Amino acid sequence: MPVQDESAALVALLRSGRQPWQLYADLVEEAGSAIAVLERECGEQAGQASLFGDPVRERISRAAAEIEAWSAEGMRVLTVLDPGYPENLRGVHDRPPLVFAAGRLEEGDARSVAVVGARTASARGLGAARSIAEQLVARGFTVVSGLAAGIDTAAHTSALACGGRTVAVIGTGLRRSYPPENAALQRRIAAECAVVSQFWPDAPPSRRSFPMRNAVMSGLTLATVVVEAAHTSGSRMQARLALEHGRPVFLVATLLEHEWAREFSQRPATHVITRAEEITAIVERLTSTGELVA
């Protein structure tokens, strides 16, 4: 069965949406085939479907046409069965069964760190985000962020300015920009690197979409750095998700003025840092997979 049909079968499965999305990632990975899972679901639904044509083939070809239209717009679909699906994301339990990508995701983007923080950031916070992005680029890391105003924008633009790679993970479909002011930056990152979304291309922003996006951002990367963030922020949420993924979290020391960050800094795998070099040194050590020392 061609790979395109597998992608189309997964799109068809998700369009019909009988189960939670995340479950389809498991089902499809376990079966090694989305077509097999779709056939199973259609069989359960329709029983003797062959009397009425072949609903599986029909749904696959409808979805294949959708994928083709997306592709003409510059949006690629990457499913868990696709070799191009982001490597680190495979390692987390709540990975989405597929992601959309505008631009070009490279294999080297697996060497990446997420830099996140507040939308209304202080000059000190913006400066920290910029120097962290610069250090990451200098050590060959891709800088991943969420394309929000403030810290996210500083991280993205600083990575681009020093000739590095940056990937934006957004909380809407790829056809949308939120907030709208960031549309130009979104286009630029798609043109030079990649923008990733786990949502259908037209999906609007919602209360639920941003935390879901934070989980994908954590999953895509080797570690999460929180630069500046209040108690209720998505960045704090992402820090929690990263620890639940077994990925280290770095808190910029100035965050310790917040009660949540002081509490958080006590958790295992959390590092409070004052210099960007500490991040790259620790991430490089933790992800060198050769051997272990006592």
Place this chain on the structure above:
Amino acid sequence: MPTVAELSGLYSNFMMGPRPGPDVCTQCFNFTEGFPRCYACTHGESWLDTVVPISYSVAREQLHHALAGYKRLDGEVARRLEVELAAVLWRYLAAHERCVARASGGERFELVTTVPSSDRARDERHPLRRVVGELCGPTRDRHERLLRRSAAAVPERAFSAEKFEPARPLEGHSVLLIDDTWTTGANAQSAAAALRRGGAGRIAAVVIGRHLNREWRHNDRRLRGLARPFDWSRCAVHSDPDA
């Protein structure tokens, strides 16, 4: 190179250590409701002297994903999961192998081996042997592939004394059997039966994850009652380090 403590520390935030208690299976640490043993352990065969799960592994949560992923995935992410799981096993055994040995009536284990896969083809390249035999410091010098999947046609998930065969006579040696996951215990008990047939002495199993579904009965409440983050100084068989 990462240290064992920092790599295993990445798992501290989601690992959940089993503890003995009135509603906990005395063999496999499954949650029960007032019974000394869970259903599978009551009705299944018991060839192991001791079973010690390092953590609970909850279906579709991160430890479960790691325990499935290091076998199912390939490439860089699978290698990273292997090393992380080796770090978990290393840190745990360095601190608690003696607890496990004492629970089975000894001081240590002479040999270490892994539970083979039920599937012969899959067993030929089982990454658990790399974890136990190469990456994990406390086990690698004592590790030996003591069991093979036999040619007998037996159900994959059921107990069978014929499923595995010993590779050599074991002459009363004590054996520490390692597996990634314990669900019903059928595979580990089958492996223990084969070791016994080969002449092994004491046999204990250490498994990384005792598999559970959060939705089953009161499991969610029971799991939320466990201490977090994971406490590496304690284990399921001798919870009080000073005892």
